[in-house]
Amino acid sequence: MSEVHFSKVALIGLGLMASSLSLAMRRAGLAGSISGHAATKATRDKALELGLVDEVHDSAAAAVVGADLVVLCVPIGANAAIAEQIAPHLEPGAILTDVGSVKAAVVRDVAPHVPEGVHFIPSHPIAGSERSGPEAGFAELFDGRWCIMTPLEGTDPEALEKLHRFWQACGSSIDIMTPSHHDLTLAITSHLPHIIAYNIVGTAADLEMVTRSEVIKYSAGGFRDFTRLAASDPTMWRDIFLNNKEAVLEMLGRFSEDLTALQRAIRWQDGETLFKMFSRTRKIRHSIIDAGQDTDIPDFGRPHGAGDK
């Protein structure tokens, strides 16, 4: 891998993504120094204490001064205000990127503020965990995962190449696509699964004929697999759904249509349709394991026995 180095990297927002990025940068020696900003003092203090940043600032504008790479790691809804605040303080020649899960909205909110001479290149590393906050980060988060870059027309090829190598040095493989294709792809691979997981956990919580403690006790029958996604950060996910509305509504429409067909097969005791549907989905899991995007240990390798009590 060719060398890549930034003299100063500014992380705006100091949660799971920023903390993991800091650790991945330190591991590969990608940054001379790291400055950071977070909305709350507690988060800023924690990030400093953990050594994730060399300096923290109570304004995003102050954090980006002198930085040749700026990474927006805030919930998507906060991007427009942050972009406006930092714009006058960005260094000429700096690269500005982000880690947001929606790309068209980020372009809409950030691009208008970016001054001439600053290279704005949106990115989305497809990696995460249900934990949030600066303590949640780990250096390996991006290893073996994909990072999608959605450069705008006229993006400087050198800046693009440098950011490409940066994400690779953090452990990612890179794909490039348009913001709108990204948003459609993520609507099915990430946003629909999350809304479904949040929904089923909510449905279970509201039952009056099965108690909450029964739902919890017997969750090993399948329910618990959904609760990991439903434990994700609420602010981040509210902003994703508000900012990828059209694609998510399209996927929800298809999902509900398909579910109605399955429901009808159950009502009319149509075992053949059920069997056909349940047979073809196995192959997809095997492909995901073959592609290195999930573990092939049965039951996600969960411990069975005294150790997990």
Place this chain on the structure above:
Amino acid sequence: MSEVHFSKVALIGLGLMASSLSLAMRRAGLAGSISGHAATKATRDKALELGLVDEVHDSAAAAVVGADLVVLCVPIGANAAIAEQIAPHLEPGAILTDVGSVKAAVVRDVAPHVPEGVHFIPSHPIAGSERSGPEAGFAELFDGRWCIMTPLEGTDPEALEKLHRFWQACGSSIDIMTPSHHDLTLAITSHLPHIIAYNIVGTAADLEMVTRSEVIKYSAGGFRDFTRLAASDPTMWRDIFLNNKEAVLEMLGRFSEDLTALQRAIRWQDGETLFKMFSRTRKIRHSIIDAGQDTDIPDFGRPHGAGDK
């Protein structure tokens, strides 16, 4: 734990549950000998080769001869025919149980065939994996998991107590409830999650604007969590849905209502409703971890890095 021992245990069906049960029985020394039956010769041969059974039979009737414990480990739809075949060959005083995921239908299909003097006590160990077949079993499957018993009125207390201790010796904790309450509880904790998982994987497979290979590549964004459940045995799950129709349709109705409300919140940009829904689901995951029913390792402890490619 008090001592429990059967001189001969017959396993009817030799898949994941039977093979795990065999290994758990061997571990705790619960069976003098184990006989088995499976529909296909390949499965019977494999079970014998793996040492899961001491003898195999090509009829269920032959397998139960002389057994003081008989465990039905077949898809639910096969119970009625099996019960009819084995009935004349069951030993007086024997305990007959099963591991089926639906209990009212098992009572409906099996009870009418059970001769006087044989103790029929339905059970359901809440444990599993997406793998199937005799090679899939492991001795620890039941450790730290719940087993629900649904005894009928007038069940012999001594037989009930003996089966209770048997499941405990296999590693399970025991709960007792009515078949109908079991079916309602499992409809939300297991059957609804599976039908949803099968459905979303099907929806993703059918998209024309996002390719199958894109769905697989970017599945780490959430989709892959559903594919584990959707890789479960199709015959077993077809039978579950055909035999727990009313409870599953009730849960599907509630799920769809709730999803429509979320969909409406997305369409009308109602961030407050979304945030409220996404905040309350986190607590349920923490309760599941506290109850020892899932691991608290982030991202299910999936490896990140070269190791999982």
